Amino acid sequence: MTTATNPRVLDHPARDDIRLEDVLHALSDAVRLLIVSEMAREEAELSCSHFDLPVTKSTTTHHFRVLRESGVIQQIYRGTTKLNALRRDDLDALFPGLLDGVLEAAAAQSRRLGDPRPAAITS
Template sequence: MTTATSSRALAHPERAEIRLESVLHALSDPMRLQVVRELAAAEDELSCSHFDLPVTKSTTTHHFRVLRESGVIRQVYRGTAKMNGLRRDDLTELFPGLLDAVLDASVRQERRLADG
């Protein structure tokens, strides 16, 4: 895993270090999947404060850490904000079609559950 170069830099796995089982684990949680769906829809970086998850701040921090350490998102500080971006290029290169399939399945499940 890459190491942080300053006290505000966050460690991320290099592309070659990203493992399928870690990505699948990260995407298996409904809160983390919600974050990924919002990032995919935004197609840009979003600050942590943008997300309104129905969990405590410490649990939200945990979810972002799991996503970052698995290689699903990249987090960087911009001023005082921690910005989050989906590592779509890395995931598509390593696991073609996986992210789109998971996002599509998530939308279909949400519709199915809403229809009762």
């Protein structure tokens, strides 16, 4: 993991330090899966405020931290805005097909359950 000396620079695991079990843990939560699904659909850097999540601000912060520390997303500051980007290239290189498979399974589950969101929020 890189060490941030500037408080505006956040720690992220290097590509070679991303572990499958950490990625699977991050994607196992419905809220985090919803965040990742939205990021994959938008294919752009998105601010935290872009997401309409059914949790408190502090819980939202926790979910983004888990995604960042697992290597699923990268967070960077641009001015005062924290932007989030999916680390698709890193994940696809390390675990070919994993992200697409999880996102397709989440979408299929949403269709099966009649949930309009890409990942059903049950928690």
